Amino acid sequence: xxxxxxxxxxxxxxxxxxxxxxxxxxxxxxxxxxxxxxxxxxxxxxxxxxxxxxxxxxxxxxxxxxxxxxxxxxxxxxxxxxxxxxxxxxxxxxxxxxxxxxxxxxxxxxxx
Amino acid sequence: xxxxxxxxxxxxxxxxxxxxxxxxxxxxxxxxxxxxxxxxxxxxxxxxxxxxxxxxxxxxxxxxxxxxxxxxxxxxxxxxxxxxxxxxxxxxxxxxxxxxxxxxxxxxxxxxx
Numbered sequence: 258x259x260x261x262x263x264x265x266x267x268x269x270x271x272x273x274x275x276x277x278x279x280x281x282x283x284x285x286x287x288x289x290x291x292x293x294x295x296x297x298x299x300x301x302x303x304x305x306x307x308x309x310x311x312x313x314x315x316x317x318x319x320x321x322x323x324x325x326x327x328x329x330x331x332x333x334x335x336x337x338x339x340x341x342x343x344x345x346x347x348x349x350x351x352x353x354x355x356x357x358x359x360x361x362x363x364x365x366x367x368x369x
Numbered sequence: 370x371x372x373x374x375x376x377x378x379x380x381x382x383x384x385x386x387x388x389x390x391x392x393x394x395x396x397x398x399x400x401x402x403x404x405x406x407x408x409x410x411x412x413x414x415x416x417x418x419x420x421x422x423x424x425x426x427x428x429x430x431x432x433x434x435x436x437x438x439x440x441x442x443x444x445x446x447x448x449x450x451x452x453x454x455x456x457x458x459x460x461x462x463x464x465x466x467x468x469x470x471x472x473x474x475x476x477x478x479x480x481x482x
Binding site: 301 | 410414417473
């Protein structure tokens with residue numbers, strides 16, 4: 258069974274601070290996706306990374322896929338209250354959405 | 370509608386009862402997925418449909434769970450003889466095909482009392 262461990266589980270910071278959350282596994286994934294989920298809603302896809310060492314930027318969010326495709330990180334610069342939510346990583350095969358394996362998530366709270 | 374729609378939003382049922390959860394995918398999406406998210410956990414895969422057929426139902430926890438998609442659009446997840454451990458948010462997602470972005474619905478929160 259492939260498992261994804263996310264850390265930290267909870268993170269509470271002040272507006273304007275930077276933060277990094279991590280997603281680690283002992284297994285190799287063909288691709289990794291990051292989602293944000295708000296209370297009462299389904300997860301919303303932020304990014305998909307497929308190549309070892311790949312870095313993708315989405316405004317203030319920077320995503321990195323580890324060289325060995327076993328780990329990933331999400332860095333947020335100058336966090337804003339609107340960034341509050343549950344950040345989930347999910348591993349799949351070859352960019353496919355089929356049978357994704359999700360981590361437990363990092364619950365981020367950005368205080369004004 | 371523009372997105373994936375799930376009904377009902379909330380369902381409270383008594384232990385032992387039968388429930389049906391409905392998912393209306395985005396029009397034209399051939400792939401449909403059901404996931405279950407327990408409190409404090411990430412979503413867990415249940416079943417994947419490609420068109421009308423269940424391409425992989427290996428995530429269904431036991432034979433009390435069954436899902437159908439008879440016309441390749443709307444899907445229904447059926448749970449017989451519900452147990453308290455079935456309480457969770459049941460999420461549905463759809464995508465144009467299995468290799469494109471999946472869009473999730475808001476989920477159905479099932480509570481078995």
